Amino acid sequence: MLLSAIGALEFGFAYTTIFCMIIMTVAFSEMVKLQRMHQNEVKIVINSKIIEWYFFACFQLLLIPKTWLTLPILQKSGLAPEPGSFIHAFCYEYHSLAVFMLLTFGVILFVVSLQEGFYSYQFRMLGWTLLCAILIISGCQGLLLALWKCRIWFFYTVSCVTVHNAIDYLTCHFFPLRTPMLILKPEATFEGFTAGAISCFLFFSIVVTYLIDLPWFMQVANRITFLPFDNTSHSLAQ
Known part of the structure; x- marks a missing residue:
């Protein structure tokens, strides 16, 4: 593990970040599988996997622009989006509002996905998904924040x-x-x-x-x- 980290660091900050993002994605995928029940998933129209990865993407969008992919580092790299563009507004200018709207839509999507007879299972999966997302993503993004500092x-x-x-x-x-x-x-x-x-x-x-x-x-x-x-x-x- 230590040698892999040193090797990634030697390649560069960007490659180390990609390395951590891959590990984070795999870790989240494996953790949510612990509570997933296949016999229930096949009977649910909007299965839990859609909800899981939707919230995973939302939490990533919440933390990435605030931790390591900041506007100053993009400006120094010549990769900053033009002011007034959709990406600039969505990821930086109105970032908090955009994430709030996406999370709200996620809650609505979850409510729509509820099916009679599976309420307990679906709420348990939602809680487990949010717990995994918060712990794994915040931990890894915090590590990346430390890396870029x-x-x-x-x-x-x-x-x-x-x-x-x-x-x-x-x-x-x-x-x-x-x-x-x-x-x-x-x-x-x-x-x-x-x-x-x-x-x-x-x-x-x-x-x-x-x-x-x-x-x-x-x-x-x-x-x-x-x-x-x-x-x-x-x-x-x-």
Whole structure:
């Protein structure tokens, strides 16, 4: 995982973003499948998959222009939409209103999709979809926001997850006390989670003093480019 992140970072900010977007989409798809029941879906005219991906797109539209695909970075890249154009108005000038209208339409679409005999299942799927969308998309978009602010924050996040998982695994298997923590993951323990969290803090406290002195980690994106290994698209953070 850590090597994949470093490789994506070396390719460029745009490729790292694409890499994260793909992982986010796959994660959302797999999570919503956990509650989906095929025997119910075949009997519903507007099945849950349409509702799921509609809200997924809405949350993406809500966060992308506010996190990493901002108007200033587009202007520096020469990709900014013309003022007064539909894209400029929809994604930036009246962005909040546009997303609100789309979400409202999504709620209406859900109400229209309700079928007698499946109310409980459909409401459960809606709740699960919104929960997955909020947690997965906000987390990944926050990670991308950190990436476009400074490369070190993306590396720190991925490396901390790696350290946490490694220490958690070792603690769960070799520590004498094992207090179960999660139903979805029976091997997870409170001791492992705590040890992993402490390890993340110690890891960052120790290595950050060395990482900030390395120019590779302190790069900030200046513009969007799809040219691999383009060193002119980023500069050293001030």
